[in-house]
Amino acid sequence: MARILGLTDAERDLVTMAVTDAEKTTDGEIVTVVARRSDSYADAALHWAVLAMLAVAAVAAAFPVLLETLAYPTGDNWGTAPSLARLIFALLIAMIVAFLAVRYALEYRPLRLALTPHATRVRRVRRRALEVFHLGTEARTKGRVGVLLYLSLDERRAEIVADEAIHAQVADEEWGKAMATLLEHVRAGKPGEGMAAAVAAIGVVLARHLPKTTDDSNELPDRVIEL
Template sequence: MVRAKLTEADHAMVTAAVARAEAGTDGEIVTIVANQSDSYHDVALHYALAGMLLVIALVGLNPGGVEERLGWFSNGWERQPNPANLVFAILIVETVTFLVIRYALAWTPLRLALTPKATRARRVRRRAVQYFKVGAERRTQARVGIMLFLSLDEHIAEIVADEAIHKVVPPERWGDAMAALVDKVRVGQPGEGMAAAVAAIGAIVAEHFPKTEGDRNELPDRLIEL
């Protein structure tokens, strides 16, 4: 998996897009990009444990074949191998299986590729909510903060809104903004995707929270890269 890179031009593009979007609304848009939302080491562990269980399952399906192949553990090729030696041999195979899978999945691209999409989506959402609580939630007087979060390695984005926006904008309204962003990320243009998504978000928020005379800029416009 190739990670899309954010350049200085991308940062400038997104920052300018936020400024333009906020010119028409009292809403405050925060943009955050992270390389990865989770290490997914637990997923690698689950695969390794599943491999060990598969060894046991195969032994259970064909115990005679296992005895035949592992007979050399019991004083040569005896007809009835020593059960203790067979158990020991099976444990060795399980250990090797566990280590091979575990270390193969130490390579991040493979680990990510084998992580179920639903798991990746949940982890990205959880990370987005954490960042929102720290950096944007209730940081504006009118509770009109909204965060666009992009996790590059997962190619997944999330939009998290403050309570005032959340009450009046249903989640499905953000669909076009999310699609525009993810499509651009997949072709290696995260800056353009973020800028397009920001424009769409600004237009939606402006419908409910148009710019007022006393509005002030309460949250930073710059793209935050973690």
């Protein structure tokens, strides 16, 4: 079966059914979103490239003989010291080469992501989840009972963001089981099963705090949204 953003057709159906089943026991509305990644992390690549450039300058300062070798790579200086202008030119060329080499090496996304600090990835996933929540879930239900389950595949991070009525009743710690279940499946290469299991756990929490009432209607889509 063809995969789109890490989910197969069967996995998308599995998540959709999980949402439908979970909402049978609660007035809460569950929205599921899967993204390939939450950021390009282009700034991380730039930071590493600048660091490489500065490292070249530091090495040149610590070992001047290397800079002299760069100034006269063919050894044709006949024992004379290179001019300051030639040394500066050689240093600039070496720094530019280092910058470009690292910058283009980090065009390879898995490497760029691996070299991005963990804390940065956590913040970017959280920020993206909040953006998606504000655009598609927040205040979109009559009772403000929407909850977003957001999964970012490349970072292997997930976020649960709740609307006003849910946030007022459910402590953040209560989502722990859903998050742990989801991430365990994602690490095992089963994001669809993880999403479905997490939705079921979210449904249990919502049913406890916002049980189903007779006049409840389905206000948000059950299908998984892929970005």
